[in-house]
Amino acid sequence: xxxxxxxxxxxxFAALLIYxxxxxxxxxxxxxxxxxxxxxxxIQHAEEEVETPNIVSGVLADYRxxxxxxxxxxxxxxxxxxxxxxxxxxxx
Amino acid sequence: MIDRYDSLIVTFTTRLLVPFIQxxxxxVIAHGHFSPGGGFQGGAILAxxxxxxxxxxxxxxxxxxxxxxxxxxxxxxxxxxxGTGIVPLFFGSAYLDxxxxxxxxxxxxxxRATGILIVEIGIAMAVLGILLTIFDHLSGWDR
Amino acid sequence: xxxxxxIILFVLIIVAAIFALQIxxxxxxxxxxxxxxFFAAVLLAEMGAVDVAFTEAAxxxxxTTVLFVVAIFVTRRRSED
Numbered sequence: 001x002x003x004x005x006x007x008x009x010x011x012x013f014a015a016l017l018i019y020x021x022x023x024x025x026x027x028x029x030x031x032x033x034x035x036x037x038x039x040x041x042x043i044q045h046a047e048e049e050v051e052t053p054n055i056v057s058g059v060l061a062d063y064r065x066x067x068x069x070x071x072x073x074x075x076x077x078x079x080x081x082x083x084x085x086x087x088x089x090x091x092x
Numbered sequence: 093m094i095d096r097y098d099s100l101i102v103t104f105t106t107r108l109l110v111p112f113i114q115x116x117x118x119x120v121i122a123h124g125h126f127s128p129g130g131g132f133q134g135g136a137i138l139a140x141x142x143x144x145x146x147x148x149x150x151x152x153x154x155x156x157x158x159x160x161x162x163x164x165x166x167x168x169x170x171x172x173x174x175g176t177g178i179v180p181l182f183f184g185s186a187y188l189d190x191x192x193x194x195x196x197x198x199x200x201x202x203x204r205a206t207g208i209l210i211v212e213i214g215i216a217m218a219v220l221g222i223l224l225t226i227f228d229h230l231s232g233w234d235r
Numbered sequence: 236x237x238x239x240x241x242i243i244l245f246v247l248i249i250v251a252a253i254f255a256l257q258i259x260x261x262x263x264x265x266x267x268x269x270x271x272x273f274f275a276a277v278l279l280a281e282m283g284a285v286d287v288a289f290t291e292a293a294x295x296x297x298x299t300t301v302l303f304v305v306a307i308f309v310t311r312r313r314s315e316d
Contacts, residue, residue, distance in 0.1 A: 027282065048201060049201055049204070050201055050204045050205055051125075051204065051205040052125040052126075052205055053125065054125055054127060054129075056128070056130075056286045057129075057130050057208060058208065061131075061208040061211050061212060062190060062204055065177065065188035066188065068173075068211070069173055069177065071132075072169070072173055072214075072215055073170065075218060075219060076166060076170045076218060076222060078222065079163070079166055079222030079223075079225045082226045082230065083163060083225055086229035086230060087229060120289070128286045130286065133286065133289040133290050133293060136290065136294045136297070136298060137293050139298060140293055140297045140298055143297075143301050147301060147305075223298055226302065227301065227305065230302060230306060230309065231305045231309065232309065
C-alpha cells in the first residue's frame with residue numbers, strides 16, 4: 001500500500017508521455033522540423049565537399065568537428081579522473 | 093590482481109580471436125570514410141581486444157598495450173586531434189578547417205578527407221588509451 | 236517497414252532492463268545489462284543507424300560489461316538490500 005502514490009505518479013507520467021508521443025513526427029520523416037535546415041545541405045554537398053561517401057563520418061569529423069573534439073575531451077577527462085582517484089599510494 | 097585463467101579452451105580461443113579483432117578494428121578506423129565506422133568505434137574495438145587479452149591471458153602476456161604507455165597514447169591522440177585543428181590557423185584558415193592543412197599535392201575536398209582520416213586516427217588512439225587506462229586503474233594493475 | 240521486428244526487440248529490451256533491475260545477484264544484473272545493450276545495438280542497426288549500433292555493441296555490450304565485472308570483483312559481490 002505504501003507504493004500506491006508512486007505507482008499513481010508513474011502512471012500519470014506514462015499517460016502524459018504517451019499523449020505527447022502522438023504529436024511526434026515519424027522516424028525518417030522529411031517534413032520533420034529537425035530535417036528542415038542543415039540536414040538537406042549536408043546530404044546534398046557532403047559528397048563533393050569532403051569526398052566521404054559515408055556522410056556520417058564527414059559530418060562528425062568535419063562539419064561538426066567541435067562536437068567531436070568536445071567528446072574526446074570528455075573521454076580524456078574521464079580517464080584522467082579515474083587515474084587520479086583510483087591510483088593508490090599517494091605521492092610518488 | 094588478475095592472473096592467467098588456466099584453461100586450454102580460453103587460451104586458445106583468445107589467441108585465435110585477438111589478431112582478427114585487431115585487424116577488423118584497424119579496418120574500421122581506416123575505412124571509416126566509405127563504410128560505417130570511424131575512430132571512436134575502431135578505438136573501442138581495439139580496446140576490447142586489449143581487455144580480452146588482459147582478462148583471459150593475464151598481465152605477463154601484454155607486451156604492447158602496457159598500462160604505462162596507454163595514458164601517453166590517450167594524451168597523444170587528443171593532442172593529434174587538437175593539433176590538427178590548430179595547424180590551419182597558421183595558414184589562414186579557421187580552427188578545424190582541414191582544407192587549410194599544409195599537405196602538398198592535395199587541395200580542397202581531398203585535403204578535407206585526409207584531415208578527417210588524421211582526426212579519426214587521433215580519436216582512436218585517445219579512446220584506446222583512455223579505456224585501457226580506466227581498466228588498469230580499476231583492476232589495480234598499477235600496484 | 237519491419238515493425239514486427241521492432242516490437243520484438245523493444246519487448247526484449249524492456250524484459251532485459253526489468254531483469255537487470257530486479258535480480259539480487261550483481262553479476263547476473265551486469266550480464267542482463269550486457270544483453271540489454273546488445274538488443275539495443277540490434278535495434279539501432281535495424282533502424283539504419285549502423286554507426287551508433289557499432290558504438291553500442293563495442294562500448295555498451297563489451298567494454299562496459301568488463302568494467303562492471305571488474306568493479307564487482309574489486310568490491311563485494313552480493314547486494315545488501
